[in-house]
Amino acid sequence: xxxxxxxxxxxxxxxxxxxxxxxxxxxxxxxxxxxxxxxxxxxxxxxxxxxxxxxxxxxxxxxxxxxxxxxxxxxxxxxxxxxxxxxxxxxxxxxxxxxxxxxxxxxxxxxxxxxxxxxxxxxxxxxxxxxxxxxxxxxxxxxxxxxxxxxxxxxxxxxxxxxxxxxxxxxxxxxxxxxxxxxxxxxxxxxxxxxxxxxxxxxxxxxxxxxxxxxxxxxxxxxxxxxxxxxxxxxxxxxxxxxxxxxxxxxxxxxxxxxxxxxxxxxxxxxxxxxxxxxxxxxxxxxxxxxxxxxxxxxxxxxxxxxxxxxxxxxxxxxxxxxxxxxxxxxxxxxxxxxxxxxxxxxxxxxxxxxxxxxxxxxxxxxxxxxxxxxxxxxxxxxxxxxxxxxxxxxxxxxxxxxxxxxxxxxxxxxxxxxxxxxxxxxxxxxxxxxxxxxxxxxxxxxxxxxxxxxxxxxxxxxxxxxxxxxxxxxxxxxxxxxxxxxxxxxxxxxxxxxxxxxxxxxxxxxxxxxxxxxxxxxxxxxxxxxxxxxxxxxxxxxxxxxxxxxxxxxxxxxxxxxxxxxxxxxxxxxxxxxxxxxxxxxxxxxxxxxxxxxxxxxxxxxxxxxxxxxxxxxxxxxxxxxxxxxxxxxxxxxxxxxxxxxxxxxxxxxxxxxxxxxxxxxxxxxxxxxxxxxxxxxxxxxxxxxxxxxxxxxxxxxxxxxxxxxxxxxxxxxxxxxxxxxxxxxxxxxxxxxxxxxxxxxxxxxxxxxxxxxxxxxxxxxxxxxxxxxxxxxxxxxxxxxxxxxxxxxxxxxxxxxxxxxxxxxxxxxxxxxxxxxxxxxxxxxxxxxxxxxxxxxxxxxxxxxxxxxxxxxxxxxxxxxxxxxxxxxxxxxxxxxxxxxx
Ligand code: ATP
Numbered sequence: 001x002x003x004x005x006x007x008x009x010x011x012x013x014x015x016x017x018x019x020x021x022x023x024x025x026x027x028x029x030x031x032x033x034x035x036x037x038x039x040x041x042x043x044x045x046x047x048x049x050x051x052x053x054x055x056x057x058x059x060x061x062x063x064x065x066x067x068x069x070x071x072x073x074x075x076x077x078x079x080x081x082x083x084x085x086x087x088x089x090x091x092x093x094x095x096x097x098x099x100x101x102x103x104x105x106x107x108x109x110x111x112x113x114x115x116x117x118x119x120x121x122x123x124x125x126x127x128x129x130x131x132x133x134x135x136x137x138x139x140x141x142x143x144x145x146x147x148x149x150x151x152x153x154x155x156x157x158x159x160x161x162x163x164x165x166x167x168x169x170x171x172x173x174x175x176x177x178x179x180x181x182x183x184x185x186x187x188x189x190x191x192x193x194x195x196x197x198x199x200x201x202x203x204x205x206x207x208x209x210x211x212x213x214x215x216x217x218x219x220x221x222x223x224x225x226x227x228x229x230x231x232x233x234x235x236x237x238x239x240x241x242x243x244x245x246x247x248x249x250x251x252x253x254x255x256x257x258x259x260x261x262x263x264x265x266x267x268x269x270x271x272x273x274x275x276x277x278x279x280x281x282x283x284x285x286x287x288x289x290x291x292x293x294x295x296x297x298x299x300x301x302x303x304x305x306x307x308x309x310x311x312x313x314x315x316x317x318x319x320x321x322x323x324x325x326x327x328x329x330x331x332x333x334x335x336x337x338x339x340x341x342x343x344x345x346x347x348x349x350x351x352x353x354x355x356x357x358x359x360x361x362x363x364x365x366x367x368x369x370x371x372x373x374x375x376x377x378x379x380x381x382x383x384x385x386x387x388x389x390x391x392x393x394x395x396x397x398x399x400x401x402x403x404x405x406x407x408x409x410x411x412x413x414x415x416x417x418x419x420x421x422x423x424x425x426x427x428x429x430x431x432x433x434x435x436x437x438x439x440x441x442x443x444x445x446x447x448x449x450x451x452x453x454x455x456x457x458x459x460x461x462x463x464x465x466x467x468x469x470x471x472x473x474x475x476x477x478x479x480x481x482x483x484x485x486x487x488x489x490x491x492x493x494x495x496x497x498x499x500x501x502x503x504x505x506x507x508x509x510x511x512x513x514x515x516x517x518x519x520x521x522x523x524x525x526x527x528x529x530x531x532x533x534x535x536x537x538x539x540x541x542x543x544x545x546x547x548x549x550x551x552x553x554x555x556x557x558x559x560x561x562x563x564x565x566x567x568x569x570x571x572x573x574x575x576x577x578x579x580x581x582x583x584x585x586x587x588x589x590x591x592x593x594x595x596x597x598x599x600x601x602x603x604x605x606x607x608x609x610x611x612x613x614x615x616x617x618x619x620x621x622x623x624x625x626x627x628x629x630x631x632x633x634x635x636x637x638x639x640x641x642x643x644x645x646x647x648x649x650x651x652x653x654x655x656x657x658x659x660x661x662x663x664x665x666x667x668x669x670x671x672x673x674x675x676x677x678x679x680x681x682x683x684x685x686x687x688x689x690x691x692x693x694x695x696x697x698x699x700x701x702x703x704x705x706x707x708x709x710x711x712x713x714x715x716x717x718x719x720x721x722x723x724x725x726x727x728x729x730x731x732x733x734x735x736x737x738x739x740x741x742x743x744x745x746x747x748x749x750x751x752x753x754x755x756x757x758x759x760x761x762x763x764x765x766x767x768x769x770x771x772x773x774x775x776x777x778x779x780x781x782x783x784x785x786x787x788x789x790x791x792x793x794x795x796x797x798x799x800x801x802x803x804x805x806x807x808x809x810x811x812x813x814x815x816x817x818x819x820x821x822x823x824x825x826x827x828x829x830x831x832x833x834x835x836x837x838x839x840x841x842x843x844x845x846x847x848x849x850x851x852x853x854x855x856x857x858x859x860x861x862x863x864x865x866x867x868x869x870x871x872x873x874x875x876x877x878x879x880x881x882x883x884x885x886x887x888x
Contacts, residue, residue, distance in 0.1 A: 001208075001209070002015055003181045004151045004191065004208045005151065005178065005179050005181075005183060005188045005190050005191050006178055006179065006180065006181040006183075007151075007178060008178055009151070009153050009176060009206075012151045012153075012206055012208070013153075013206060016134055016135040016206060016207075016208065017135060018135035018136075018137070018206060020119075020137065020153060020204070021119060021121065021122040021137070022118060022119030022120045022121065022122065022136060022137040023120060023121075023133070023135050023136055023137075024120070024121045025120050025121050027135070028120055028131075028133055028135075028136060031133035031134065031135060032131055032133050035133050035134060035210060035211070036211060037130040037131065037211065038129060038130050038131065038132045038133070038147060038148055038210035038211045039129075039130050039211055040211060040212060040214075040216065040217045046102055048095075048099060051095055051098050051099050051102065052091065052095045054098070055090075055091035055094040055095055055098075056091060058284060058285075060275065060278050060279050060282060060284065061087060061091075061279060063275050063278075064083065064087060064272075064275045064276060064278075064279050065084065065087065067268075067271050067272045067275045068080035068081075068083040068084055068087075068272060070268055070271070070272075071268050071269070071272050074268055076268075076269075078852075079272070079715070079716065080272075082716050082852050082853075083272070083276065083715060083716060083719065086716065086719035086720065086723065087279070087719070089723055090279075090719070090722065090723055090726065090727075093723065093726065093727055094285055094288075097288070097289060097292045097731065098288060098292060100292065100296065101288075101291060101292035101295040101296065104292075104295040104296050104298065104299040105295050107299060107302070108295070108298055108299065108302060108307070108308070111302055111307050111660075112307060112309050112654070112660065113128050113129070113130065114128070114129040114145065114147065114651055114654075114655070115127065115128055115129060115651065116128075116129045116132050116138060116144070116147045116148075116651075117138070117139040117141075117144070118132060118136045118137060118138055118139065119136075119137040119139065119204075120136075124139060129147035129148075132147050132148050132207055132210055133207065133210060134148075134207050134208060134209060134210055135206065135207060136148075136206070136207040137153070137204055137205070137206055137207075138150050138192075138204065138205045138206075138207060139202070139203075139204055140158060140192070140198045140202060140203045140204065140205060141198060141201075141202040141203075141650075142198055142199060142200050142201065142202070142429070142431070142629070142630050142650065143197075143198065143199075143628075143629055143630035143649075143650020143651060143652045143653060144197070144198045144650060144651050144652070145195070145196070145197050145198075145651045145652055145655065146160065146192045146193060146194055146195065146196045146197070146198065146205075147194060148194050148207045148208075148209060148210045148211075148214060149191065149192070149193050149194055149207070149208050149209040149210075149213075149214045149215055150191070150192050150205035150206055150207045150208055151190060151191055151205060151206050151208055152174050152175065152176050152189075152190045152191065152192060152203055152204070152205045153176060153203075153204050153205060153206055154176065154203050154204040154205075155173075155174045155175050155176055155201070155203040156201050156202050156203060156426075156427050156429065157173070157200060157201030157202075157427070157428065157429055158173070158174040158198065158200070158201040158202060158203035159171040159172065159173050159174065159198070159199050159200040159201055160172050160174055160192055160196050160197065160198055160199065161196060161197045161198075161199050162186065162193065162196045163196075164195040164196055164197075164216070165185075165186075165193050165195055165196055165215060165216060165219075166185070166186040168186065171199045171200065172186075172189065173189065174189055174190065174192065174203060175189050175190055176190055177190060178190065185215065192205050193214065193215050193216060194209075194210075194214040194215070194216045194217070195214075195216040197630065197652055198630070199630055200429065200431065201429050202429065232312060232315065232751070233290055233294075233312070233315055233683070233754060234287040234290060234291065236753060236754055237286045237287050237290055237687075237754075238286075238287055240283075240286070240691070241282065241283050241284050241286050241287075244281065244282055244283060244691070244694055244695070244698070245282050245284075247695070247698050248277070248278055248281060248282050248698060250702070251277070251698050251701060251702045252274045252277075252278070254702055254705050254706065255270070255273075255274060255277075255701050255702070255705050255711070256270055256274065258705040258706075258708075259273075259705070259711070262708065263710065263711075272715050273711065273714070273715045276715035276716075276718050276719050277697065277698070277701065277715075277718055279719065279722065280694075280697055280718045280719055280721060280722035281694045281695075281697040281698050281718075281722075282694070283690060283691065283694055286687075286690070289686075289730075290683055290687075291311065293679070293682065293683055293686070293734040294311045294314055294679065294683070295311065296734070297314060297675065297678075297679030297682075298311065298314060298679075300675065300679075301314075301672055301675045301676075301679075302662075304668065304671055304672075304675065305646075305661060305662040305663040305665065305668045305671075306659060306660075306661060306662070306668050306669075306671060306672035306675070307646065307659065307660040307661075307662055308658065308659055308672075309654075309657060309658055309659065309660060310658055313641060313658035313659060314676050314679055314680065315676070315680055316622060316640050316641055316658070316676075317624070317641050317658075317659065317672055317673055317675075317676030318673060318676035318677035318678075318679070318680045318747070318748060319622045319640075319676075319747045319748050319749065320548060320622050320623070320624045320640070320641055320673050320676075320747060321547065321548055321549065321621045321622045321623075321747050322548065322549050322550075322551070322616050322621040322622065322623045322624065323543065323548060323549070323550045323551070323623075323624045323625075323626075323666075323669055323670075323673075324550075324551045324553050324609070324612060324613070324616075324623065324624065324625045324626065324639075325550065325551070325552060325553065325626045325643075325666050325669065326552075326553055326554060326626045326627070326628070326645075327552050327553070327554035327556060327561060327564060328404070328405075328496075328530060328554060328555075328556060329404060329645070329648055329664050330626055330645065330661075330664055330665065330666045331532060331533065331536050331552060331564065331568070331666045332530040332531060332532050332533060332564060333530060333531055333532070333533050334404040334530060334648075334664070335354070335355065335404055335530070336404045336405055336407070336408035336496065336528040336529065336530045337350075337352075337353050337354065337355075337408055337411070337528055337529055338350050338408045338409065338411070338412040338526050338527065338528045339495070339527060339528060339529050340490070340495070340526070340527040341361070341376075341379065341412070341524050341525070341526050341527070342486055342490065342524055342525040342526075342527065343375060343376065343379070343466075343467065343468050343523070343524040344375075344465050344466065344467045344468070344522075344524070345467045345468055346363050346468050347363075348361050348362065348363055348368060348376070349361075349362045349363075350362075350412060350415065352415060355391065355398055355400045355407060355411055356398050356411075357391065357398065357411045357414035357415050358415070359415045360415065361376075361415065361416050368416075368468075369416075369417075370416050370417070370418055372469075373468045373469050373470065374469060374470025375466040375467055375468045375469055375470040375471070375523060375524075376416075376468050376524075377418065377470075378466070378470070378502055378523055379500050379523040379524050379526075380412070380413040380416050380418040381413070381418060381420065381422065381443070381450075382450035382451075382452060382500045382501075382502055382523065383409040383410065383412055383413045383418075383452070383500060383526065384409070384410055384413035384414075384418055384419060384420070384421075385420075385421065385422045385424065385439060385441055385450060386437065386438070386439045386450035386451070386452050386500075387406045387409055387410050388402055388403070388406060389401065389402025389403055389406035389407045389409075389410055390402055391407060391410045391411055391414065403648075404530070405496070405498060405528070408526075408528045409452070409498065409526060412526060422441035422442060422443055422448075423441060423442055424439050424440070424441055425440045425441060425442065425447070425510045425511070426439070426440035426509075426510060426511040426512045427439040427440065427512070428512060428513060428514055428516075428517065430453070431629075431631075432555050432605055432606055432629055432631065433605045433606075433607075433631070434453070434457070434514075435453050435454040435457045435555065435603075436451060436452065436453025436454065436457050436458055436461075436517070437451070437452060437453060438450065438451040438512060438516070438517050440505065440509075440510070440511070440512045446504050446506065447504065447505045447506065447508070447509065447510075448502055448503070448504055448505070449502060449503045449504075449505055449512060449516055449517075449520075450500070450501075450502050451500070451501045451502070451503075451517055451520055452498050452499065452500045452501070453498065453499060454497075454498070454499070454555075454557070454603070455483070455484060455487040455497050455498070455499040455525055455557075456484060456487070456557075456603075457499075458499035458500075458501055458520070458522070459480050459483055459484055459487075459499055459522060460480065461501070461517050461518055461519075461520050462475050462480070462501050462519075462520040462521065462522040463475060463518075463519045463520065463521075464519075464520070464521040464522065465479065465483075465521065465522045466502075466521050466522065466523050466524075472521055475522060483522065483525075486525070487499075487525060487557070488557075488559055490525065490527045491557040491558070491559035491560040491563070492559040492562075492563060493563060494529070494560055494563030494564055494567065495527035495528065495529060495560060496527070496528050496529070496530050496556055496557070496560050497525050497526065497527050497528075497557065497560070498525065498526050498528070499522065499524070499525050500522075500523045500524060500525070500526060501520035501521055501522045501523055502520065502521055502523060503516075503519060503520045503521060530564075532564060532567060532568055533665060533666065533667065535665070535667040536568060536666050536667055537568055537569070538667070539666060539667035539669075539670040539671075540568060540569065540570060542670050542674070542743060543670055545743070545744045546670075546673070546674075546743045546744055546745075546747070547746045547747055548670075548673065548747065549596070549621075550570065550599075551598060551599055551600070551601065551612070552564070552565055552570065552599065552600045552601065553601045553604055553608075553609060553612065553626075554600075554601065554602055554603075554604070555603060555604065555605070556602060556603070557602060557603065558577060558579050558600075558602035558603060560602075561577070561600050561602040562577055562600060562602070565577075565599060565600050570599055570600070571599055571600065572599070574597055575597055575598070575599035575600075576594065576597050576598050576599065577598070577599065577600040577601075577602065578594075578598050578600070578601055578602070579601075579602050579603045579604070580601070580602070580603045580604040580605055580608055581603070583601065583604060583608050583611070584608075588611070588614075588615070591611060591612075591615045592615050592618055592619065595612065595615040595616055595619060596616075596619060605631070606627065606629055606631035606632045606635065607631065609625060609627065609632060609635035610634050610635045610638055612625075612635075613625050613635050613638045613639045614638065617638075617640070622640045622641070622747065623639045623640050623641070624639060624640065624641040624642075624643055624659075624669060624673075625638075625639035625641070625642060625643065626643040626644070626645065626661075626666075626669070627642070627643070627644060627645075627649070627653050627656075627657070628644065628645040628648050628649040628650060628653050629650055629653060630650050630652045630653065632644075632653050632656075633652050633653055633655075633656040634656075636653060636656040636657045637656045641658050641659055642656055642657035642658050642659070643657055643658070643659045643660075643661060643669055644656070644657035644659070644660045644661070645660075645661055645664045646660045646661050646662040646663065646664060647662075647663070647664045648664060649664075659672060673743070674738065674742070674743045675738070677738070677742050677743060677745075677747075677748075678737075678738030678742060680748070681738065681739070681742060681814070682733065682734045682735070682736050682738075683734065683754075684754065684755070684814060685733050685734070685736060685811050685812065685813075685814060686730045686731075686733040686734050686811075687754070687755075688755075688759075688763045688764070688811055688814060689725070689729070689730060689733055689807065689808055689811045690725060690726065690730055691764050692763055692764055692767045692768050692771075692807070693721075693725040693768075693804055693807075694725075695764060695765070695768035696767075696768040696771045696772055696775075696800075697718060697721065697722075699768055699769065699771075699772040700712050700713075700772050700775055700776065700800075701713075703772055703776050704776060704779065707776065707780070709776070709779060709780055709783065710783075710789050710793075711793075712775065712776070712779055712793060712796050713793060713796065713797050713800070714793065714853075714854045716852065716853055716854060717793070717797045717853055717854065717855075720801075720853060721797070721800055721801055721804070724801055724804060724805065724836050724840075725804050725808075727832075727836075728828070728832035728835070728836070729804075729805060729808035729829060729832045729833060729836065730808070731828070731832075732808075732826060732828035732829035732831075732832050733808060733811060733812070733826075733829060735826060735828055735829070736812055736825075736826050736829070737825050737826065739813055739815075739816065739821075758884055758887055759814075759884065762880045762883060762884050762887075763814075763880060763884075766880055767807075767873075767876060767877060767880055770872075770873070770876045771803065771869075771873055771876075774869050774872055774873070775796055775799060775800065775869060778795065778796065778799065778865045778868075778869060779792055779793075779795075779796050782795055782796075782861065782862070782865065785861070787859070787861070788856075790854060790855075790856050791856045791859070791862070793854075793855075794855040794856045794858060794862060795858065795859075795861070795862035795865050795866060797853075797855060798840065798855075798858065798862065798866045799865060799866040799869040799870065801836070801837075801840050802837060802840065802866055802870050803866075803869050803870040803873040803874075805833045805836055805837055806833075806870045806871075806873060806874045807873055807874065807877055808829065808833060809829065809833060809874075810874050810877040810878060810881075811877065812826060812829070813881075814881065814884075815881060815884070815885055816881070817878055817881070817882075818878065819878075843855060844857060844858060
């Protein structure tokens, strides 16, 4: 491979058959075919057949297959075939669930795939990192993860953290010029490498290697963080399944002993029976089923713009007690419009709304033409050129991209007819810490520095002030205070203010640094409005009722933030507002004392966010924190739920987060919390349904054996019951719409066991116990009425299935009477119940099926018993729910 770092840029471009405009779209597509996707390890796709075969991996299923072959060998061919068929049916069901989950997970992965910005045919496009090819021109800016090895062709203070590759965490400054061939990798200042992170500045680089050919690909075949698939929930469920397995062993021992010695059943029959019971009653597939419903829930959330990056986050999300949210673009629309320009000797009103540059600049009622006013013209030139946003007229409409503040400034300049592009020679980029940015341009044969930023930051850097016509005077300290007072007044009206200043640099330099941001001439302050998103008010209301507190964290001026918070009704009587500076002077102990009262944090930097998260967590809160920049990443990681902005967020922020908001909207966080609770509650519902059925299936034969009764169901019958309980009704329960008041209950404590002791006692012990008592009583009384064994069993079997289905309906809510829920809300459930009951009854019409399931024609007695048991179980479930609600 050529030594890219030792070559001149032209040579690099020639060698790679590309240009500074990037590859043509067609060529990029062709190269993707040739070089393959830019990934270090190819995504392993699970073949559906593999998922199907996985269903037979369980030792219990294998044992069952073995037992049924054995029973075939000793002459019970029919039974064994039926059993195999039922096993196949439940494997099909398991396959369906897993396959669906796999698809949902795949879709989620696609949504969170890393992206990169490249030039293709001169146009800036965002593509999936996997589609980047050698010859592509990467556009790099702070917060990007470099996705391939590339040679720098442009650097504006580009600084890269190369720790993932070199272990060195101090950012490295990048430049364009060739360097000696023997320069070791960590010192190659004109190269960037896959896996490293841009922390400052911006730049362009030509991709020289992708995928396995990158330095990273060479040293590690598996960088991609191993995704933790096992959630705390799954772990807990595995434990629960193990308990049931132990119970199963007890039942197996008792039933075999009684069956063999007292009832004289054949050992093979007993084996087949016990293994069938084990397959039916041991919920070993539970973790998979739960993952499946989590994945589907996550998929549903994604449709509502909330993209969950890690499955366990769903659970934490539902437990959130504190949301710390950025203001600009999240609580507010972020679509800014400049409405006022304050200058030393005039205040200019700006008309027109939105991003369309139609409007006027008025002083009083008179329109002003910047051509007559040098100061105003410079201000507008600065607004236009000290600017990285794009505002273009395209296909009959105005399209914009970039930061809302900058778009507003560009639109302002365009409204006044100022659109002269001055070549940019140098710059000191914007960062949330600096709260300002400067650019160096050529203007009328001179070099000029434009600086814009937060007024409290820019005004102190000024030494002069310009009036509208361009006359420059000294700016005294007293005058600075007056300007900042004006700024406060504007901020108090909820306006977001940007000060603009300039300075001629006549020493012919073509670069600038932070030290040049001094002795500036203040031109004026541009005030813009950024209205709150209309849906935020309702979302805040919901939070209040849901026991979730909200804090606003913003880099904006205190008074602007307060005005927005007031408008939204966020600020209560006791609430306090704190600035970054005040936060700096607070000790951790002091912050811990006050943190729950602080509703607004203003003029803070990303570093402050980490302290806020830590203080809140210490207070026992489950904290969701939003962020978008590279420096937000530590706070996002530290938060229980890191929330990144999908549109304006950097790759690094997204990587550090659990949740990505596709629409950057605060209301979406609240929606996600709501859905998180709903998904969790639904999982509980079908777990209660499934587990209480399993426990009953185990208790029933145990009690019968102990009482000396025959076994209450046959092997085939129990496998069928299992299909009914594990099958469509259970899946349908996981689709239950959330109960409306779910969000208004207090958040679940994280790490709390999924079922409380009371719930276990009432739902997983008492319900099965009542069911067992009823069925055993029915069984023994039918037998004592003289019904033959097989017929009494038919009655029990029918009762078991029908009552289970009725309970599926009752478990639609774990708290409310199911009859108070709107009856047809969960159509899949209703349909699956009706289908199952119909099927169960249809069995009696076919002598063949009756033979298969070993059932007999039902008598009127059987029907009465089944109806009574079903009604009784339905009522019991409701009664236990009521008991739970009263049990304090
Ligand atoms: P939030 O933290 O709620 O998103 P924010 O956008 O104000 O609010 P930052 O992006 O950290 O937060 O910006 C901090 C301050 O820097 C802003 O209040 C503004 O005064 C100034 N600022 C914002 N964008 C620019 C920019 N592109 N150029 C110069 N200054 C800017």
